[in-house]
Amino acid sequence: MxxxxxxxxxxxxxxxxxxxxxxxxxxxxxxxxxxxxxxxxxxxxxxxxxxxxxxxxxxxxxxxxxxxxxxxxxxxxxxxxxxxxxxxxxxxxxxxxxxxxxxxxxxxxxxxxxxxxxxxxxxxxxxxxxxxxxxxxxxxxxxxxxxxxxxxxxxxxxxxxHYKEALGRQTALTAALSKAEALLGVHSSDFDGWLAEEHEYLQNLVKEPVKNVQDIAYIELLAKYYQARYVYISMPAGLQMSPADFAY
Structure with a gap:
């Protein structure tokens, strides 16, 4: 079986x-x-x-x-x-x-x-x-x-x-495309170029951009800071430490 x-x-x-x-x-x-x-x-x-x-x-x-x-x-x-x-x-x-x-x-x-x-x-x-x-x-x-x-x-x-569906989509998308070209000031031929540019960008993206890495690290450190601050504020007054109590 x-x-x-x-x-x-x-x-x-x-x-x-x-x-x-x-x-x-x-x-x-x-x-x-x-x-x-x-x-x-x-x-x-x-x-x-x-x-x-x-x-x-x-x-x-x-x-x-x-x-x-x-x-x-x-x-x-x-x-x-x-x-x-x-x-x-x-x-x-x-x-x-x-x-x-x-x-x-x-x-x-x-x-x-x-x-x-x-x-x-x-x-x-x-x-x-x-x-x-x-x-x-x-x-x-x-x-x-x-x-x-x-x-x-x-x-x-x-x-x-499917033939009727194709005709309906062609009519609807042609009208939507014409409206988008007028509003955005672009031409339908630009779309293929945008796809090619996106493909080239992703293909050459070997590592995460440095700025993205730094932004994420900053957000993570900020979250840790607010978490530590919340714990400190929640402590009884007698247990809180002032900056003078820290040795540098």
Whole structure:
């Protein structure tokens, strides 16, 4: 019952399940996404330019580049990002490089479809918790087949809903952008420059600025002073000491 510890999946941006593999006697290791990327690369090679999202894409892309797949993936132009919800847990420099909000070509997708898929598979666990590998695979396959059927049934509505949402956002954000440009005296082309400047600043920020360190140290010493002052004032008059009582 402890041999298969979970599943690792890959889905398309519309929610369809592409690949499912078992995690055997281990947690979430790099070998599973590497194997999935290898499989997807072989299936879609030459037909599409691939892009994906992974919770730790920022570090995983380095692992990919150092693997035997590295040269092939660089040639194919594989790109990726960190899913939106997970991305906000990463540091700011990582967000500027890997969050879909700042990446061109990733649209409005939050890339958190796997989380929704895993939420649905929780109901299968009660049937497979003590099952054999064969029965467990049958139950999971049946669940994913039904999942894909539901996604296919909803695909037209999904595309229409997101198309309308994209048009609505484009209209609203264009108006907001024009208003902001008028009020602030800036141009939309400045935004990319600001992001580049922020990225360069954070990348060169090896150590905390001296002024910040001094400000924090001052606040900490000030807090200690007021705490000591409160203790001194709270002492009985006979126990309080004057400056003349201190030897320097």
């Amino acid at each position: 402890y041999e298969e510890t979970g599943i690792f999946v890959a889905i398309c941006r519309h929610g369809f399940v592409i690949i499912v593999c078992d995690m055997v006697r281990s947690g979430e290791l790099a070998k599973y996404p590497i194997a999935i990327v290898n499989k997807v690369q072989k299936v879609y090679e030459g037909r599409h330019r691939l892009a994906g999202a992974y919770d730790i894409w920022c570090s995983f892309k380095e692992t990919l580049n150092k693997s035997t797949l590295g040269p092939q993936l660089k040639k194919s132009g594989l790109d990726g990002c960190v899913p939106a919800w997970h991305g906000y847990a990463h540091n700011r420099l990582c967000q500027l490089s890997n969050h879909p909000l700042y990446r061109e070509g990733f649209g409005m997708n939050d890339f958190e479809g796997c989380e929704r898929l895993f939420s649905s598979t929780n109901g299968v666990a009660r049937c497979t918790r003590h099952a054999s590998s064969r029965y467990r695979h049958r139950m999971l396959c049946a669940h994913f087949e039904q999942w894909d059927e539901d996604k296919y049934h909803d695909l037209s509505s999904y595309l229409l809903r």
